[in-house]
Amino acid sequence: MDKGVLDELYSVIKDRKENPMEGSYTNYLFDKGIDKILKKVGEESTEVIIAAKNKNKDEFVGEICDVVYHLMVLIVEKNIELNDIAEELYKRSKKIGNKKAERKPVEKI
Structure with a gap:
């Protein structure tokens, strides 16, 4: 997949x-506000689940x-940059292979 497609979609939505x-x-969606955007994200997520069960x-x-489109609208509404998401995914990629059981619990003070 061309990452540029997601960047372009984000740019159009932000514009x-x-x-x-x-x-x-x-x-x-922006005029209706956050509640409408969240409702659409929820509806579309449910439709993904149903479609996944079909062939x-x-x-x-x-x-x-x-769902990707509606998530992008939500991301723009919340003033999140795609780079913020990319950076977080990069941080998480560094944890790949680390099993939760192997991580030391944080001591409570």
Whole structure:
């Protein structure tokens, strides 16, 4: 997958927030606010789960795209940069292979 596609989607969504376009579904979500955006993320996540149980790959991919789009709207709404997410994923990638049981518990003071 081309990372540029996600960067481009993020840029378009951010631009819609900064420069509203009449008739834009993205602007509709921003205008309705956080509750509507969260509702759509929840609905689309549920549809991904249902599609995953079916055998139709195209339907599953479509639902994943819907949830990614709505997550991007949420990310922009919360003023999170894609780089913030990339940095966190990078930090987590350094932990790959570390089993939780092998980690030392933090002592309580």
